[in-house]
Amino acid sequence: MKNIDYMDIIKYYGKEILESENFKKEKQFIQHGNITVYEHSIAVAIKCIKLAIKLNIPVDIEALVKGSLLHDYFLYDWHESDKSHRLHGFTHAKTALKNAERDFKLSEIEKNMIYCHMFPLNLRIPKYRESILLCIADKIVATKETVMPYINILANYQEYLYR
Numbered sequence: 001m002k003n004i005d006y007m008d009i010i011k012y013y014g015k016e017i018l019e020s021e022n023f024k025k026e027k028q029f030i031q032h033g034n035i036t037v038y039e040h041s042i043a044v045a046i047k048c049i050k051l052a053i054k055l056n057i058p059v060d061i062e063a064l065v066k067g068s069l070l071h072d073y074f075l076y077d078w079h080e081s082d083k084s085h086r087l088h089g090f091t092h093a094k095t096a097l098k099n100a101e102r103d104f105k106l107s108e109i110e111k112n113m114i115y116c117h118m119f120p121l122n123l124r125i126p127k128y129r130e131s132i133l134l135c136i137a138d139k140i141v142a143t144k145e146t147v148m149p150y151i152n153i154l155a156n157y158q159e160y161l162y163r
C-alpha cells in the first residue's frame, strides 16, 4: 500500500468539485499561515484517506473525499473584519454546508461530515465514521499549518545561532 497516489483518488472522486469555479475560489482565501483554504481542503482529504487506510476503517471513499474537500466551503476570507465573519469558528460549518448543498448533490454522510467537522467546538456530534475521520484529520492538518511557520522560524534561528 506504499505507492498510493492520494491525489489520483481525490481527482477521481472529487472531479466535479475540483473543476467547479466556486471551489477554485478557495485558492484566494487564506486558511492558516500562508496556506489557502484550497490547499488545506486537499491536505485534509489526503489525511482522511491515510487515516482510514492506516486504521483499517471501512469507509465510503467517495463521501470521504467529497465531504473533506467541501468541509470549509464557506467561500469568504475569514481574516477580513466583517460582521458576517464574526464567530467564524462556530458558524462556518453551517455556511459551508449551505454553499455545498447549493452547488453539489450531497449524500447524508457528506452533509454530516461538513456540518459536524468543528466538533467539539460546535456541539454537533459526528454521526458517521467518515465524519469522525474528518474531525480528526482537520485538527491534525490545521495544527500543522498553524505551528509549522513557528517551527521554521525556530529552525532558521538555530541554524543562524550555530552557523
Ligand SMILES: [Fe+2]
Pocket: 071, 072, 092, 093, 117, 118
Ligand atoms: Fe473548518
Ligand SMILES: [Fe+2]
Pocket: 040, 044, 071, 072, 138, 142
Ligand atoms: Fe478545515
